[in-house]
Amino acid sequence: MFKWIGWLLLPTTLLAQNNLPDLLIVNGRILDGTGNPWYQADVAIHNGKIVTIGKNLPRNAYRIIDAGNRIVAPGFIDVHTHIEEDEKREPLAMSFIYDGVTTCITGNCGMSNVNIGQYLNWIDSLKPSVNVASLLGQSDVRKAVLGRANRNATAEELKQMLQIVEKAMQDGAMGLSTGLIYIPGTFTPTDELIALARIAGKYNGVYATHMRDEGDSITQAIEEALRIGREGNLPVQISHFKLSGQQNWGRSKKTLAQVDQARASGLDVTIDQYPYTASSTSISTLLPDHILADGQDSIQARLQRPAIREEVIKYILARLKKRGLRHLNYAVVAYFKPDTSYNGKSIEEINLMKGRKHNARAEAETVMDIQIAGGASAVFHGMGEVDVQQIMKYPYNMIASDASIRVFNEGVPHPRGYGTNARVLGLFVREKNILTLEEAIRRMTSLPAQKFNLKDRGLLKEGMAADIVVFDEKTVSDRATFEKPHAYSIGFEYVLVNGVLTIDQGKHTKARAGKALRNNSFGLVVQ
Ligand SMILES: [Zn+2]
Numbered sequence: 001m002f003k004w005i006g007w008l009l010l011p012t013t014l015l016a017q018n019n020l021p022d023l024l025i026v027n028g029r030i031l032d033g034t035g036n037p038w039y040q041a042d043v044a045i046h047n048g049k050i051v052t053i054g055k056n057l058p059r060n061a062y063r064i065i066d067a068g069n070r071i072v073a074p075g076f077i078d079v080h081t082h083i084e085e086d087e088k089r090e091p092l093a094m095s096f097i098y099d100g101v102t103t104c105i106t107g108n109c110g111m112s113n114v115n116i117g118q119y120l121n122w123i124d125s126l127k128p129s130v131n132v133a134s135l136l137g138q139s140d141v142r143k144a145v146l147g148r149a150n151r152n153a154t155a156e157e158l159k160q161m162l163q164i165v166e167k168a169m170q171d172g173a174m175g176l177s178t179g180l181i182y183i184p185g186t187f188t189p190t191d192e193l194i195a196l197a198r199i200a201g202k203y204n205g206v207y208a209t210h211m212r213d214e215g216d217s218i219t220q221a222i223e224e225a226l227r228i229g230r231e232g233n234l235p236v237q238i239s240h241f242k243l244s245g246q247q248n249w250g251r252s253k254k255t256l257a258q259v260d261q262a263r264a265s266g267l268d269v270t271i272d273q274y275p276y277t278a279s280s281t282s283i284s285t286l287l288p289d290h291i292l293a294d295g296q297d298s299i300q301a302r303l304q305r306p307a308i309r310e311e312v313i314k315y316i317l318a319r320l321k322k323r324g325l326r327h328l329n330y331a332v333v334a335y336f337k338p339d340t341s342y343n344g345k346s347i348e349e350i351n352l353m354k355g356r357k358h359n360a361r362a363e364a365e366t367v368m369d370i371q372i373a374g375g376a377s378a379v380f381h382g383m384g385e386v387d388v389q390q391i392m393k394y395p396y397n398m399i400a401s402d403a404s405i406r407v408f409n410e411g412v413p414h415p416r417g418y419g420t421n422a423r424v425l426g427l428f429v430r431e432k433n434i435l436t437l438e439e440a441i442r443r444m445t446s447l448p449a450q451k452f453n454l455k456d457r458g459l460l461k462e463g464m465a466a467d468i469v470v471f472d473e474k475t476v477s478d479r480a481t482f483e484k485p486h487a488y489s490i491g492f493e494y495v496l497v498n499g500v501l502t503i504d505q506g507k508h509t510k511a512r513a514g515k516a517l518r519n520n521s522f523g524l525v526v527q
Pocket residue numbers: 108109179210239240402
């Protein structure tokens with residue numbers, strides 16, 4: 001329809017050119033995603049692909065966008081998201097699109113749909129505003145076969161899990177993910193993980209891991225991830241690389257060296273990071289693993305027994321002591337369904353609200369009560385800025401949000417769901433000079449595309465999918481804060497997904513041009 005109108009408006013001399021591009025971006029500075037500095041060129045887009053990049057292209061197209069000397073870069077690929085379920089509620093994926101993200105890789109931290117084929121088909125029928133690829137989550141695979149049991153798998157159970165992984169990889173999963181601080185990931189022995197990882201590797205998948213520990217025992221946790229890569233014969237992605245707990249601040253120099261040594265030995269290992277000093281996850285991570293086995297009924301029953309409550313109090317107090325803290329003020333509830341007045345308040349504050357004593361013992365009781373009531377998501381302020389910056393300088397590190405699609409004004413979630421990329425470009429590139437603009441763009445585009453086998457994305461080159469962002473590097477900024485997280489990033493003037501304008505002059509067009517991206521890079525499977 002629009003094309004027809006476009007034709008009518010064109011001079012007759014142009015009608016002979018039946019390959020008139022859908023879109024032409026002119027007057028932009030191209031940052032192509034390789035890490036090279038910008039150059040001046042125009043970009044012509046047709047049928048969802050970049051057809052020509054060149055200087056002074058003829059000004060003929062159905063739509064001409066004047067980039068006004070802004071940066072033109074590949075759309076950002078966020079390799080660590082958790083968008084299952086949210087696509088249905090928020091198919092426009094505003095929180096990602098306004099932050100320049102055009103592709104989300106979901107299914108991280110061991111959590112995904114078990115039937116990846118069905119999930120990806122559903123994405124194609126839904127048509128969200130972003131492209132979606134998925135990993136297969138190991139916790140959910142284990143749940144499907146063993147439930148939340150705290151024990152080793154039998155030979156028959158292992159066989160069933162291997163079959164699920166094989167099917168998911170054939171259906172287009174990008175690899176296997178683990179969340180080894182979550183139930184039942186935490187109950188899984190390394191050998192079982194290696195067996196599953198081997199199948200993912202056979203199909204050119206990656207092993208993406210939220211490691212068993214990101215604090216005191218991080219060295220051993222990295223060792224385990226590297227071992228799974230070596231023995232599973234597949235590339236490793238260490239998710240949301242960080243150092244948790246005040247007592248561990250400064251250790252990133254050593255943990256990054258560990259990654260470097262593995263690379264030097266020939267293992268393809270890379271990492272990703274969100275640019276904040278707080279993490280976010282379930283409040284249940286404050287409790288010992290064995291308390292959380294076998295589902296909510298069992299958890300409730302356990303947490304009602306005085307002996308167990310005492311054990312949990314001791315556990316929480318010991319961890320606080322290690323951090324050098326007297327109160328659970330570093331844990332802030334993001335969303336608590338039964339009582340939303342908790343949202344945005346620390347455990348210390350909630351405990352006082354409940355009229356309890358102002359001490360860590362009572363705060364531990366409050367944590368247990370929240371867990372008995374169904375649990376909550378929380379933001380944990382536990383990282384040091386020195387580590388965040390040190391990790392950000394690391395060249396084999398991608399920028400990834402670890403976020404869901406945010407529902408505007410719901411709860412007080414971690415701001416990373418709105419501002420991750422704009423924060424890196426505004427704060428860490430422009431203001432702090434921690435990395436260059438072209439390097440930041442490389443980490444948001446071609447590096448993730450290479451790692452996750454997205455062969456036609458992540459670079460501005462002829463023939464590539466037209467996922468493109470146009471932004472002003474002098475104004476791009478995140479606006480989401482821990483206190484007021486519901487604010488979209490600014491500075492992205494145009495965002496294209498598969499050649500379709502999804503942000504036009506700074507506004508979401510309601511276009512939903514995203515599609516499912518399947519791993520089909522295993523043409524030759526070696527048995
Ligand atoms: Zn995680």
